[in-house]
Amino acid sequence: MFDPTDLYRLSGDIPELTDPVLLYQFDGFVDAGGAGRLAIGHLLDELEHRVVATFDVDRLLDYRSRRPIMTFDTDRWVDVDSPGLILHLAHDTTGTPFLVLTGPEPDREWELFTAALDTLATRLNVSKLVTVHGIPMAVPHTRALGITGHASRPELITGQTSSFGKVQVPGSVAALIEFRLGAKGHDVMGYAVHVPHYLAQAEYPSAAVTALEAVTKGTGLVFPLESLREASDKTNVEIAEQIQASEELSTAITGLEQQYDAFATGSARESLMAESSEMPTGDELAAQFEAFLAERDEQRGD
Known part of the structure; x- marks a missing residue:
């Protein structure tokens, strides 16, 4: 042993x-x-x-x-x-x-x-x-x-x-x-x-x-969370800009908001772990964000 x-x-x-x-x-x-x-x-x-x-x-x-x-x-x-x-x-x-x-x-x-x-x-x-x-x-x-x-x-x-x-x-x-x-x-x-x-x-x-x-x-x-909150705010602003520039992303996020709010109020039975067939999958949404995230990281590297 x-x-x-x-x-x-x-x-x-x-x-x-x-x-x-x-x-x-x-x-x-x-x-x-x-x-x-x-x-x-x-x-x-x-x-x-x-x-x-x-x-x-x-x-x-x-x-x-x-x-x-x-x-x-x-x-x-x-x-x-x-x-x-x-x-x-x-x-x-x-x-x-x-x-x-x-x-x-x-x-x-x-x-x-x-x-x-x-x-x-x-x-x-x-x-x-x-x-x-x-x-x-x-x-x-x-x-x-x-x-x-x-x-x-x-x-x-x-x-x-x-x-x-x-x-x-x-x-x-x-x-x-x-x-x-x-x-x-x-x-x-x-x-x-x-x-x-x-x-x-x-x-x-x-x-x-x-x-x-x-x-x-x-x-x-x-x-001490000040710098981490600043990074959070900056990232959220960048994400919002990306969404506003894409009608497809805006529609997808709106659908997620509706699904989430329905779940939170108890009017929806499905778990948030499961994705509705009418909603874009995580891979589909992630693919649309991929170029944005890569560009952001490249700009930060520069």
Whole structure:
């Protein structure tokens, strides 16, 4: 039997923490609009932090399925962008300490990885583990983004409703953490932000803002969101301009708004996860946005 503590290495002195929250997010699974990636990346960009522990990626990752980028200069290799699964210690705007675990989703040893996180959470006196990500939904960007909360104990998300019944879906390490650590007595919860399906492949800062606001409501942590809200406003203006320039897009968005409003008022029975045959599919809408998004990214690169 492998020792789960062999899977990570502590960095420096172990901080003495009192019931900190641990936020976790892994790249590689469903994250529509980059909701989780943008949210956690924003926190690490805006807040001072230090490394608490690093995981053994050589054991956890399959390099041949996602090869790290290396730089070749003239006649030699000069750099490699090595992946990392890293646990950080940060402080919110009120000075409250919290932990952030982020990096690529492990390809192997999922059970040992969750056991290792269990030992770390116990050692650091973690009070609650929280994850965020985005899921594509048949909703318009002109309405407030919805959220599906989930947790190891129903009391953690009291008052929230779900658009889902009982479903079977491909697993993820994030979900396995909630399942395994919840069974061991940890409080684990997550927020899935409902991202318009036609924006699922784009970076959608509004989804990250919604995710972090949900974390604040569920944990009491307070984050600096000004720059993220500015990025959200700018993106929404650009999307509105694109829609106004296309009668087809305008009609499609109007149809989505009508469908969403009917669902919200209870006059429609179909789930927002299902797309009406009269509505354009996510692929059709996404195709119309593809040129716009590519042009926007090119302009930002210039």
